[in-house]
Amino acid sequence: WVATDVDKFVCYTNAFSPDGKSILMGGYEAVALLDAMTGKPIWKKHLGFFWFGGVNSVCFSADGSLAFVQWLDKVSIFDVKTGKEAGVLRGHGKITVASDKPLLAIGSPAGTLNIWNYSTRKEAGSWQAHEGKINAIQFKSDRRSIVTVSHEDGCAKIWNISKGNMISKIDFSKISGLTIRNEIAEISQDGRYLFLLIKDSYVAQLELIY
Numbered sequence: 001w002v003a004t005d006v007d008k009f010v011c012y013t014n015a016f017s018p019d020g021k022s023i024l025m026g027g028y029e030a031v032a033l034l035d036a037m038t039g040k041p042i043w044k045k046h047l048g049f050f051w052f053g054g055v056n057s058v059c060f061s062a063d064g065s066l067a068f069v070q071w072l073d074k075v076s077i078f079d080v081k082t083g084k085e086a087g088v089l090r091g092h093g094k095i096t097v098a099s100d101k102p103l104l105a106i107g108s109p110a111g112t113l114n115i116w117n118y119s120t121r122k123e124a125g126s127w128q129a130h131e132g133k134i135n136a137i138q139f140k141s142d143r144r145s146i147v148t149v150s151h152e153d154g155c156a157k158i159w160n161i162s163k164g165n166m167i168s169k170i171d172f173s174k175i176s177g178l179t180i181r182n183e184i185a186e187i188s189q190d191g192r193y194l195f196l197l198i199k200d201s202y203v204a205q206l207e208l209i210y
Helices: none
Strands: 011-016 022-027 030-035 041-046 055-060 066-071 074-079 085-090 094-097 103-107 112-117 122-128 136-139 145-150 155-160 166-171 180-187 193-198 203-207
Touching: 011 055, 022 055, 022 066, 030 055, 030 066, 055 094, 066 094, 094 136, 103 136, 112 145, 136 180, 145 180
Parallel strands: none
Antiparallel strands: 011 022, 022 030, 030 041, 055 066, 066 074, 074 085, 094 103, 103 112, 112 122, 136 145, 145 155, 155 166, 180 193, 193 203
16 A cells, blocks of 8 residues: 555654554654554644654554654654653654663664653663764663664664663674665664665674674
């Protein structure tokens, strides 16, 4: 299907709900929740006109009841059933949520990592993770660490969530024959693998171990 019923919607980022039944799409001026089977919009929220950028990153809570939308300098929290805004957190960049705790992490263009408790709306931790923009971020399945990736310093790092100390680092910029094509980076949902787009449109898969 093609999302033709979302009023000229330009998608910048998207995420599937945990049950796979819906898709959260973030665009230039709006965010929309679509039925994954039909592509029909369940709800759509107009966020306002942006002079630059748009929705930067989206994700769902582990139970699928909340949708998180990062735009401008904040993360809006929406009730998935009603589409109503349920809260706001401060921060800009890539976002991800933990599978077992009400934690949301934000990896900023300045390289800082902020972790929020989205139930209490209080910051749970903050530290400088990279020298520049964080391109990808994901909690690991061990429930105690998080992965951050930056093309600017050419590293993937694994951090202890509670202490904020680095557990392990992979410097992919020094791997022989690995020519990174652009800033695209994705991490598997369990935080075990990193995928990078390299020359000739190939994808490199790196295992994130410590």
